[in-house]
Amino acid sequence: MSFIEKLKPLAKKVEEEIRLYFDEIIEHVKPLGEFPLRYYSDTGDYILRGGKRLRPSLALVAYDTVKGSEKEGKGNITRASLPLEFLHNASLLHDDVIDLDELRWGKKTFHVQYKDWHIKHANDLLFKDPVHFGVSMAILAGDLVWSLGLNAFFTSGFKGDALIKAVNYFNTAYNEIIDGIILELDLTCRETEVTEKGYFEVIRLKTAVLFEKACLIGAILGSGTEKQIEALSNYAIAMGKAFQIRDDILGSFGVVETMGKGADSDIKTNKKTILIIKTLQEASKDQKKILGQVLGKQNSTPEEIDMIRDIMRETDALEYAEKKAEEFVKIAKTSLEEAEPPLEKKAMDWLIELVNFVVERAY
Amino acid sequence: MSFIEKLKPLAKKVEEEIRLYFDEIIEHVKPLGEFPLRYYSDTGDYILRGGKRLRPSLALVAYDTVKGSEKEGKGNITRASLPLEFLHNASLLHDDVIDLDELRWGKKTFHVQYKDWHIKHANDLLFKDPVHFGVSMAILAGDLVWSLGLNAFFTSGFKGDALIKAVNYFNTAYNEIIDGIILELDLTCRETEVTEKGYFEVIRLKTAVLFEKACLIGAILGSGTEKQIEALSNYAIAMGKAFQIRDDILGSFGVVETMGKGADSDIKTNKKTILIIKTLQEASKDQKKILGQVLGKQNSTPEEIDMIRDIMRETDALEYAEKKAEEFVKIAKTSLEEAEPPLEKKAMDWLIELVNFVVERAY
Numbered sequence: 001m002s003f004i005e006k007l008k009p010l011a012k013k014v015e016e017e018i019r020l021y022f023d024e025i026i027e028h029v030k031p032l033g034e035f036p037l038r039y040y041s042d043t044g045d046y047i048l049r050g051g052k053r054l055r056p057s058l059a060l061v062a063y064d065t066v067k068g069s070e071k072e073g074k075g076n077i078t079r080a081s082l083p084l085e086f087l088h089n090a091s092l093l094h095d096d097v098i099d100l101d102e103l104r105w106g107k108k109t110f111h112v113q114y115k116d117w118h119i120k121h122a123n124d125l126l127f128k129d130p131v132h133f134g135v136s137m138a139i140l141a142g143d144l145v146w147s148l149g150l151n152a153f154f155t156s157g158f159k160g161d162a163l164i165k166a167v168n169y170f171n172t173a174y175n176e177i178i179d180g181i182i183l184e185l186d187l188t189c190r191e192t193e194v195t196e197k198g199y200f201e202v203i204r205l206k207t208a209v210l211f212e213k214a215c216l217i218g219a220i221l222g223s224g225t226e227k228q229i230e231a232l233s234n235y236a237i238a239m240g241k242a243f244q245i246r247d248d249i250l251g252s253f254g255v256v257e258t259m260g261k262g263a264d265s266d267i268k269t270n271k272k273t274i275l276i277i278k279t280l281q282e283a284s285k286d287q288k289k290i291l292g293q294v295l296g297k298q299n300s301t302p303e304e305i306d307m308i309r310d311i312m313r314e315t316d317a318l319e320y321a322e323k324k325a326e327e328f329v330k331i332a333k334t335s336l337e338e339a340e341p342p343l344e345k346k347a348m349d350w351l352i353e354l355v356n357f358v359v360e361r362a363y
Numbered sequence: 364m365s366f367i368e369k370l371k372p373l374a375k376k377v378e379e380e381i382r383l384y385f386d387e388i389i390e391h392v393k394p395l396g397e398f399p400l401r402y403y404s405d406t407g408d409y410i411l412r413g414g415k416r417l418r419p420s421l422a423l424v425a426y427d428t429v430k431g432s433e434k435e436g437k438g439n440i441t442r443a444s445l446p447l448e449f450l451h452n453a454s455l456l457h458d459d460v461i462d463l464d465e466l467r468w469g470k471k472t473f474h475v476q477y478k479d480w481h482i483k484h485a486n487d488l489l490f491k492d493p494v495h496f497g498v499s500m501a502i503l504a505g506d507l508v509w510s511l512g513l514n515a516f517f518t519s520g521f522k523g524d525a526l527i528k529a530v531n532y533f534n535t536a537y538n539e540i541i542d543g544i545i546l547e548l549d550l551t552c553r554e555t556e557v558t559e560k561g562y563f564e565v566i567r568l569k570t571a572v573l574f575e576k577a578c579l580i581g582a583i584l585g586s587g588t589e590k591q592i593e594a595l596s597n598y599a600i601a602m603g604k605a606f607q608i609r610d611d612i613l614g615s616f617g618v619v620e621t622m623g624k625g626a627d628s629d630i631k632t633n634k635k636t637i638l639i640i641k642t643l644q645e646a647s648k649d650q651k652k653i654l655g656q657v658l659g660k661q662n663s664t665p666e667e668i669d670m671i672r673d674i675m676r677e678t679d680a681l682e683y684a685e686k687k688a689e690e691f692v693k694i695a696k697t698s699l700e701e702a703e704p705p706l707e708k709k710a711m712d713w714l715i716e717l718v719n720f721v722v723e724r725a726y
Binding site: 029032033035036039094097098100132135136139140142143144146147148150151154159160161163164167168171172174175178179181182183185186201 | 392395396398399402457460461463495498499502503505506507509510511513514517522523524526527530531534535537538541542544545546548549564
C-alpha cells in the first residue's frame with residue numbers, strides 16, 4: 001500500500017471532524033442572519049476544498065507514537081488536531097491576499113471569490129470597490145479561521161496543563177509563521193543576494209514549525225515524555241525542511257498535470273528557492289547572463305524556462321537540492337530513534353514512510 | 364478627582380507592562396535581522412501610541428472586585444491584562460485596512476506608514492506596489508499583535524483551569540468581534556434600512572463583548588464566584604453599549620479639538636448609528652429629502668452638516684440616543700449589586716464612576 005493510501009483514512013477522519021465541527025458552528029451563527037451564515041459556510045467550504053490534511057494527521061499519529069494515554073482525562077484527539085488544519089488555512093487565506101494569488105486547490109482564492117460575488121450583487125451594495133471588498137472578506141476569513149481553530153481545542157475535552165501547552169505550541173507556531181513571512185518578504189524584496197542560511201531560516205519558520213507543532217500537540221495531549229517530545233520535534237523540523245526543498249524542486253521541475261499549477265512559477269517569479277540560490281552561486285558568466293534575463297520574467301517562453309532548467313542541472317544545483325533533502329530525511333529518521341521510552345512501532349513506521357514520501361512525491 | 368485622573372495610574376501601569384513585554388519580545392527577535400526588528404518595534408510603537416487602556420484597566424479592576432485571591436498560584440494580573448489591549452489593537456490594524464482609514468491616534472495608520480516607508484525605499488525593493496505592500500504589512504501586523512497578545516497569558520504566571528477559561532474568553536471575544544464586523548459590513552453595505560435591533564447586535568459584538576471579556580478575564584483569574592462573574596458580565600455588556608452610543612453621539616456632535624477627528628465623519632459616511640437610524644425613522648418628508656441628499660456625501664459643507672444636526676435634534680433622535688445610553692447606565696449599575704458575595708467596595712465604585720464617565724465624556 002502506498003503512503004498516500006495510508007494517509008487517506010486519517011485525512012477522511014479529519015475531514016469528517018471538520019464537517020461535524022462546522023455543523024456546530026453554523027448552528028450557532030444562524031441567528032446572525034443570511035449573510036454571516038453564507039460567509040461562515042463559504043469559509044467551511046474553503047477549508048474542505050482540498051489538501052492532504054498532513055498536519056492534523058501528523059498530530060493523530062504523534063499521539064499514537066506516545067501511546068496516547070492521557071493522564072488528565074480522555075479527550076477527542078481528532079477534534080484537537082483541527083487547529084493545525086485551521087491555522088494552515090488561516091495562513092493561506094492571508095498569504096493569498098499578500099501574494100495576490102488567484103487560485104487555491106484549483107478554485108478561486110477567497111478574496112477573488114468575494115470580489116466576484118460583489119460584482120454579481122453590485123446593484124444591491126453600497127460598498128463600491130469589489131477588489132477591496134474581496135480583500136476585506138479574506139482578511140476577516142483568515143482571522144475567523146484562526147479563531148475557530150483555537151476554539152476547537154476547547155471543545156476537544158482535553159484539560160489542564162497538557163491543554164495549556166497545546167494552545168501555547170499552537171500560538172507559537174502562528175508567531176513563527178508570521179516571522180517566516182516577514183523574513184521572506186524582507187529577503188525576496190531586496191536586490192541583495194539571498195544566502196542559503198536565510199533560505200533555511202525561512203523554510204524552518206514558514207513550513208517546518210507547523211509540522212513540528214503538530215507532533216508536539218499530539219505528543220503532549222497523549223502525555224508523551226520529554227525525550228519523546230524532543231525526538232518528535234527534531235524529526236518534524238527535519239521532515240518539514242525536506243518537504244519544502246521537495247516543494248521547491250517541484251516548483252521548477254514538477255509536472256503540471258499532477259500538481260495543478262505551473263511548474264515554472266518559481267522561475268517566473270524568481271522565488272528564492274534553494275535551487276535558484278545555488279544556481280546563481282554556481283553559474284558561469286554566460287549562464288548568469290541568461291539567468292538575469294529570464295528569472296522573474298512573467299512572460300518567459302517555454303524555451304527560456306527550459307534553458308533555466310538546463311542551467312540548474314549543469315550547475316549541479318538540482319543534485320545539490322536533492323542531496324540536501326536526503327540529508328534531512330536521514331536526520332528525521334535518526335531523531336525518532338532517540339525517544340525514551342521508544343515510540344510505538346506502527347505509528348513510528350508511519351512517520352518514516354511519511355518522510356520517504358515527502359522527498360519522492362510528484363505533487 | 365475626575366475619573367480620567369483615576370484611570371491614569373492604571374493606564375500607566377499597563378503601558379509600563381507593554382514596554383517591558385516588548386523589551387522581552389525584541390530581545391527574542393534580534394537574531395532575525397534588521398527588517399523584522401524594525402517591524403516588531405514599529406508594531407510596539409503602534410500599540411504604545413495612545414488610547415485610554417480602558418480594556419486592560421477594566422481587567423485589573425474586575426480582578427480587584429473579586430478580591431483577586433487566586434486559588435491556583437499568584438500570577439501577574441497586569442501581564443494577563445495585556446491580551447485585551449493587544450486584541451483591541453489587532454482589530455484596529457485590520458479594521459483600518461478594511462475601512463481605508465488613514466489616521467489613528469493622530470498618526471498614520473499602519474498600512475499608510477508602510478506604504479510611505481516603501482515609497483522612500485522603492486529603489487532598493489523588488490516588491491513594486493507600495494499600497495499593497497502597506498496593506499500586506501498591516502494584515503501581518505494584526506495577526507502578529509493578536510498572537511503576541513495571546514502569548515502574554517502564558518508569561519503571566521497564571522495556571523490551570525482559570526488560565527484556560529481566560530484564554531477561552533479571549534478567543535470568544537475575537538470571534539464575536541469578527542461576527543460584529545461581518546454583520547456591520549452586511550448591514551451597512553445593503554440599501555435596505557438598518558433596524559435598531561441590528562444596530563444593538565452590532566455594537567454588542569463589536570464593542571461590548573471586549574469590555575465584558577476584560578471583566579470576565581480579571582474575575583476568573585481572581586477566582587471570582589459564578590454570581591460575581593455573571594454580575595460583571597451584565598455590567599460590562601450594558602456599559603459597553605452605553606459607551607458605543609456615546610461614541611455615536613460624539614461622531615455627529617463632538618468637538619473636533621477634543622476628539623482629534625472630525626465630528627462629522629458619521630454623517631459624511633452615512634454610518635448606521637442609532638442617531639442616524641432614529642432620525643431616518645422619525646423624519647418628515649421634507650427632512651427625509653435633505654437626509655437623502657447629505658448623508659453619505661463625502662464633500663458636504665459645514666452648513667449641510669449643521670442641517671443634519673438640526674434634524675437630529677428636531678426628530679428627538681439625539682434625545683432618544685441619550686436616553687438609551689442612560690438606560691444602559693442604570694442596567695450596568697444595578698447589575699453590579701447582584702454579585703454574591705458582594706464586590707469589593709472601592710473597585711466597584713471605580714466601575715460605577717467608569718459608566719458615569721462613559722456617557723459624559725467629550726472624547
